[in-house]
Amino acid sequence: MDAVIRTEGVSKVFNAGLADEVRAIAAVSIEIPRGRITVFKGPSGSGKTTLLGLIGCMSRPTEGKIFVEGKDVAKLPERFLTNVRRKTFGFIFQHFNLIRGLTVRENVMLPLYPTDIDGRQMERRMEEILDKLDLTAKRAVKVEKLSGGQQQRVAIARAMINEPAVILADEPTAHLDTKLSEDFLNIVTTLNIDGKTIVIATHDPLIYDKPYIDNIIEMRDGAVKETAPL
Amino acid sequence: MKGNGRIIEYALSTLARRKFKNFSVAAVFSVLIAVLSSILFLTHAYKTETLKLLDNSPAIILQNMSGGRHELIPTEYIKTLSGIAGVGQIAPRYWGYYYDSLTSANYTLMAVDEGMQDVKLIEGRMPQTDTECAVGRGVADLRQAGLKDDFFLITGAEQSVNLKIVGIFTANSAILTNDLVVMTKDGLVKFFNMPADRATDITIEVNNPAEVSMVARKIRHAFPNSRPILKSELIRTYDNIFNWRGGIVLTMFFGAIAAFMIFVWDKATGINAQERQEIGILKAIGWETSDVLTLKFWEGAVVAICSFFTGLILAYVHVFYFNAQFLAPVLKGWSVLFPRFEPMPYIDIYQIFVLFFLTVVPYVAAGVVPSWKAAISDPDVVMR
Incomplete structure (x- = not known):
């Protein structure tokens, strides 16, 4: 099986050496298969979000190696790490982390601002994504005026604008009702069909009980309890 | 428009989003610049005027x-x-x-x-x-x-x-x-x-x-x-009286500079949680540290440059249209009668450049430094 991401003995310690030191995850070795939907399952505090952040190059491990597309990124300088993050990953955060005061259009295009992509190409890409996610009519609306489900779709659009190979979602249904959660899963499966690798950290059975989930990594107390390729 | 151009556009939209905060900052900055510039304009105008009058001595x-x-x-x-x-x-x-x-x-x-x-x-x-x-x-x-x-x-x-x-x-x-x-x-x-x-x-x-x-x-x-x-001694004496480095003017000038430094220090010592989170989001979605610094540079530069020129204009109007109503009594105190002096608009460009580098540059740097600290941290740490 071709792994897009692989970790070897990854640990993450917060506040190392201080009285409030926390070992969030310890010696985690996993593989994320390319083009599949993988779920990190586990209760709150099990280390799912930390592991998601580590494989998405959002933070560095205290120990261990993380291979993205075969390259060890754990020790990469910040500049190169940003490059990997920009080109490989799209993030959907638990609280969406949209920038208030900006419109849907501006939030979605934000990842492309520092790039050299031509403005017309940016607009075209943005229009296509908004169309796919049924957000075209909301393009000029400020994000704080949108419903939770709409905000999440904006977050998905922003994650897709860089055309990343991997979409990472942290507790994506935590603030959604069942209907909106189903809508989210429909979008995710469409993305997966389009060839994206999807990694979701969740403790919502609505997600990990779905038949189309390819791989479940169960976590508890910062360690992998069980890996279950389905 | 590519890269930096879009970052500048985003910096402007960020300023607009926090318009009340930025307007307040710009207002304080402008007033301080107006005070400093008024002192420089007035002393220079007095000095030039007096030295011109001494030409026939x-x-x-x-x-x-x-x-x-x-x-x-x-x-x-x-x-x-x-x-x-x-x-x-x-x-x-x-x-x-x-x-x-x-x-x-x-x-x-x-x-x-x-x-x-x-x-x-x-x-x-x-x-x-x-x-x-x-x-x-x-x-x-x-x-x-x-x-x-x-x-x-x-x-x-x-x-x-x-x-x-x-x-x-x-x-x-x-x-x-x-x-x-x-x-x-x-x-x-x-x-x-x-x-x-x-x-x-x-x-x-x-x-x-x-x-x-x-x-x-x-x-x-x-x-x-x-x-x-x-005559050269007279000129030197008048020069010392009106020179901004002299006596009470020095006190006022450094008072205003001290106020400005406190203002800058307040900015340099931290950014609020919302700004920190925004930097984390930008990093997480693929912005490099240098992109964040460019953004913060332009945010600071726009506020500082606009405030600087607003302050200069205010000072110009105060000194040359309203005859420095707030400052003239202090500077004209050597005379027995306060002259109803209308200063002619003589401006020393060198002094303006010095003031620019003493105010705009530290202010912009003060905005960039805490953002740099946030930007070099891991995005998920900044966002927590």
């Missing part, structure tokens, strides 16, 4: 000293002075001070001399008879007197001397003439009861400007009790 003013104090000078010195090589035109000057108990103010009384006939800064004319006088704007205002009005002075013998005002110095010359009363030589000598063979001081021109110091040394040698005051 004699190369040397010779005073007689007795017991370390200025005494009347014998006019017979003129004969010896004219024998010194290099000395040009020599003229005695007659002047003194007068306390006016009516207005509780001191006036400077001066005899009209030949050079004064050419003074253009006057409304009316110079006095020609012992019963005429020309007065400074401040004196005229204090006495509520105008052209052709009577003007009386009380002599030591409790008798009054009645004069007619035939000229009033215009406001443009107020810095030197505000407290001045110009009379004829005979009228002034009589008023002060000065001995006929004495003058207040003697003005001396020197044919070759490069020889002024040497001529002054020769005069001092010829008259050991005299004190030659060089």
Whole structure:
């Protein structure tokens, strides 16, 4: 099986050496298969979000190696790490982390601002994504005026604008009702069909009980309890 | 528009999103710049104006000293002075001070001399008879007197001397003439009861400007009790009075600088949680540290540059349109009467550049440093 991401003995310690030191995850070795939907399952505090952040190059491990597309990124300088993050990953955060005061259009295009992509190409890409996610009519609306489900779709659009190979979602249904959660899963499966690798950290059975989930990594107390390729 | 252009566009939209905060910051910044610039504009305008007026001063003013104090000078010195090589035109000057108990103010009384006939800064004319006088704007205002009005002075013998005002110095010359009363030589000598063979001081021109110091040394040698005051010394004295580094101006200037530094320090010591989170989001979605710094640079630069020029404009209007209403009393305190001086708009570009680098650069840096600290941290740490 071709792994897009692989970790070897990854640990993450917060506040190392201080009285409030926390070992969030310890010696985690996993593989994320390319083009599949993988779920990190586990209760709150099990280390799912930390592991998601580590494989998405959002933070560095205290120990261990993380291979993205075969390259060890754990020790990469910040500049190169940003490059990997920009080109490989799209993030959907638990609280969406949209920038208030900006419109849907501006939030979605934000990842492309520092790039050299031509403005017309940016607009075209943005229009296509908004169309796919049924957000075209909301393009000029400020994000704080949108419903939770709409905000999440904006977050998905922003994650897709860089055309990343991997979409990472942290507790994506935590603030959604069942209907909106189903809508989210429909979008995710469409993305997966389009060839994206999807990694979701969740403790919502609505997600990990779905038949189309390819791989479940169960976590508890910062360690992998069980890996279950389905 | 690519890369940096879009980051600048985003910086502008960020400023607009936090318009109340940024407007408040810009307002404080502008006021501080206005205070600092007003001090620089006003002192420079005073200095330039005064130095321009001193252009017509004699190369040397010779005073007689007795017991370390200025005494009347014998006019017979003129004969010896004219024998010194290099000395040009020599003229005695007659002047003194007068306390006016009516207005509780001191006036400077001066005899009209030949050079004064050419003074253009006057409304009316110079006095020609012992019963005429020309007065400074401040004196005229204090006495509520105008052209052709009577003007009386009380002599030591409790008798009054009645004069007619035939000229009033215009406001443009107020810095030197505000407290001045110009009379004829005979009228002034009589008023002060000065001995006929004495003058207040003697003005001396020197044919070759490069020889002024040497001529002054020769005069001092010829008259050991005299004190030659060089024009260059006068210029230096005025320069020190008006220089922004001098005395009370220095205190005000550094007070404003200190306020500005506190303002900058407050900015440099941290960014709020929302800004930190936003930096984390930008990093998480693929912005490099340098992109974040570019953003923060432009945010700071736009606020600082706009505030700087707003402050400059405010200072310009304050100093040159409203005659520095808030600052002038402080700076004009050396004069007995506060002149109603209207500063001419002389601006020292060098001072503006210095002010720019002392204010805009630290402010922009103060905005970038805490953002840099946040930007080099891992995005998920910043967002937590």
